[in-house]
Amino acid sequence: MPESGEGVSFCRMPKSTELILALDVPDKAAAIAMLDRIGPDLKWVKIGLQLFVKEGPALLDAVAARGQSIFLDLKLHDIPNTVASAIRSLAGKPVGLLTIHAGGGREMVAAAAEAAQEALPGATVLAVTVLTSMNRATLADIGVDSETDEQVLRLARLALDGGAGGLVCSPQELRTLRNELGPDAVLVTPGIRPAGADLNDQQRVMTPADAAEQGSSYIVVGRPILKAEDPAAAVKAIQTELGA
Numbered sequence: 001m002p003e004s005g006e007g008v009s010f011c012r013m014p015k016s017t018e019l020i021l022a023l024d025v026p027d028k029a030a031a032i033a034m035l036d037r038i039g040p041d042l043k044w045v046k047i048g049l050q051l052f053v054k055e056g057p058a059l060l061d062a063v064a065a066r067g068q069s070i071f072l073d074l075k076l077h078d079i080p081n082t083v084a085s086a087i088r089s090l091a092g093k094p095v096g097l098l099t100i101h102a103g104g105g106r107e108m109v110a111a112a113a114e115a116a117q118e119a120l121p122g123a124t125v126l127a128v129t130v131l132t133s134m135n136r137a138t139l140a141d142i143g144v145d146s147e148t149d150e151q152v153l154r155l156a157r158l159a160l161d162g163g164a165g166g167l168v169c170s171p172q173e174l175r176t177l178r179n180e181l182g183p184d185a186v187l188v189t190p191g192i193r194p195a196g197a198d199l200n201d202q203q204r205v206m207t208p209a210d211a212a213e214q215g216s217s218y219i220v221v222g223r224p225i226l227k228a229e230d231p232a233a234a235v236k237a238i239q240t241e242l243g244a
């Protein structure tokens with residue numbers, strides 16, 4: 001959304017919003033069957049713990065060979081050396097986006113960013129701020145006495161200072177983060193539900209169109225596509241909503 005001031009025109013939003021499918025299925029056969037059903041219009045696929053633990057890194061090559069870009073969502077969170085070593089173990093794999101938890105602290109983020117630069121050149125390390133399944137009450141349960149958006153902003157600043165290339169956040173924090181971080185920050189938002197879709201375990205949700213309007217770089221959608229009667233049509237409908 002372009003804005004203008006005092007004779008200068010500038011843009012606070014990324015150029016476009018891309019769909020990432022969260023491929024949360026049990027095994028390689030189910031993964032390939034789903035990608036076959038959806039077809040070639042889907043550019044990004046997120047491989048998370050369920051599939052990666054089952055199939056290992058070879059699955060990354062199998063998906064990349066189909067021409068799709070990979071978001072490897074391992075949400076690494078450990079001492080800095082362990083996180084860096086895990087990332088080095090991925091050396092040479094076709095990974096475009098990779099997650100760590102910002103809550104691991106500045107040194108862990110820095111160790112992850114450095115390891116990724118060596119082992120996965122071109123990949124963007126994304127720091128997860130506050131999970132979209134959490135809210136004010138569940139933050140209080142773990143001893144965080146802040147509003148959700150304050151905690152997201154605190155972790156966002158820490159992660160970007162530490163060298164992360166982008167953030168995973170709830171779409172409800174997009175407006176605050178875009179205003180703080182400007183148009184170039186990579187902001188990835190799960191917790192997306194087309195109008196009328198089941199929330200499942202998500203708490204802080206938004207529709208694809210609203211997330212795009214508020215400046216998401218990538219939206220991550222799983223069950224509303226995976227459980228749809230026609231997953232290809234569900235993908236197309238979301239892409240249309242994003243203006244693709």
Ligand SMILES: O=C(O)c1cc(=O)[nH]c(=O)n1[C@@H]1O[C@H](COP(=O)(O)O)[C@@H](O)[C@H]1O
Binds near residue numbers: 022075099222224
């Ligand atoms: O890092 C993520 O992708 C992620 C972070 C977060 O805060 N919330 C969240 O839901 N996710 C992931 O996004 C996907 C959302 O899937 P659905 O709820 O089925 O659309 C899942 O694969 C989650 O692991």
